Amino acid sequence: MEDKRIAFIGAGNMASAIIRGIISQGLFLGNQIMVSAPSQSSRDRMAADFGVKTTADNCQAAAFGRVLVLAVKPKVLDEVILQIRDALAEDTLIISIVAGKSLKTLEGAFGRPVSLVRVMPNTPAMVGEAMSALTPNGELSKENMAFAVRLFEALGRAEVVPENLMDAVTGLSGSSPAYIYMLIEAMADAGVASGLPRSQAYTFAAQAVLGSAKMVLETGFVPGQLKDQVTSPGGTTIAGLKALEEGGFRGLVMDGILAAVKKSEEMKG
Missing domain, CATH: 3.40.50.720 (NAD(P)-binding Rossmann-like Domain)
Incomplete structure (x- = not known):
């Protein structure tokens, strides 16, 4: 200009x-x-x-x-x-x-x-x-x-x-930092439960989220492909994924974002 x-x-x-x-x-x-x-x-x-x-x-x-x-x-x-x-x-x-x-x-x-x-x-x-x-x-x-x-x-x-x-953007990227902070907090809590000091647990969890996001944005691979690269047969990752699937992890994340989208639709003027 x-x-x-x-x-x-x-x-x-x-x-x-x-x-x-x-x-x-x-x-x-x-x-x-x-x-x-x-x-x-x-x-x-x-x-x-x-x-x-x-x-x-x-x-x-x-x-x-x-x-x-x-x-x-x-x-x-x-x-x-x-x-x-x-x-x-x-x-x-x-x-x-x-x-x-x-x-x-x-x-x-x-x-x-x-x-x-x-x-x-x-x-x-x-x-x-x-x-x-x-x-x-x-x-x-x-x-x-x-x-x-x-x-x-x-x-x-x-x-x-x-x-x-x-409204979809509001629910997905506008509100989702709060969900990611909750995820990082839960990950860190698990680290603390396993013996890590709290400050280190936050660092490990937050850097894992940051690095994973950069992999999605910069490699060109879809998340499912990147997930499979981490998941060895009979290993630790597949055991964790099984527990998350049994708890309805994907559905809960989708429900949270869709609830935010719905609220955005109700609030708009």
């Missing part, structure tokens, strides 16, 4: 993660970023951590640059859009990471055609390993869409999906 300035309305964890990523990847400098937040402590933290400009005035942030990221709670979104919609330049790229708010709802709140992309990132954005799903509205140019993808690739991986799959 010629006018390399970006503004954020909201100063929560995800806004911080995005700012950290785009600065570390050289997409923006601190002085090209403005953050609007009602809390002085939040503004001070953002300025200290990233060297960004800050304001308590949402309209000032909205008018700051050609990219605006909406990073507020869903309950205040309508109020925020009502405040800023007349302050936006016609060509502003609007990125919403507000959970559960559809493109139709967002477009209706602005009351006029706007270039808009809805994004569902997940919390591993805080360590540069996000999985983000992006879905554009009909006003978004190819250039702006490419820019939005590049912006979220600064946080990890990014994929474009149709909006009717965003």
Whole structure:
């Protein structure tokens, strides 16, 4: 973008993660970023951590640059859009990471055609390993869409999906870090029960999950093939797999994700 300035309305964890990523990847400098937040402590933290400009005035942030990221709670979104919609330049790229708010709802709140992309990132954005799903509205140019993808690739991986799959994305990658943390905790508990110190048990379990995920992403093998490579006849792995299958492991994981998908469908507006 010629006018390399970006503004954020909201100063929560995800806004911080995005700012950290785009600065570390050289997409923006601190002085090209403005953050609007009602809390002085939040503004001070953002300025200290990233060297960004800050304001308590949402309209000032909205008018700051050609990219605006909406990073507020869903309950205040309508109020925020009502405040800023007349302050936006016609060509502003609007990125919403507000959970559960559809493109139709967002477009209706602005009351006029706007270039808009809805994004569902997940919390591993805080360590540069996000999985983000992006879905554009009909006003978004190819250039702006490419820019939005590049912006979220600064946080990890990014994929474009149709909006009717965003609930599935929410249940799968949006909520699943919590399931993975539970898995790591359970794995570590088993390690402790077998004699490992707690701190080492967490390290062994977390690194096993990290390495296994990288194998799926980088080898081109499907998970079943990778599983079979670990599973020797009559060995320890097949004994563990048998116990997991008898406990309904696969079904429980599927049920958990589908429950999250269903809840996302119920919450959307």
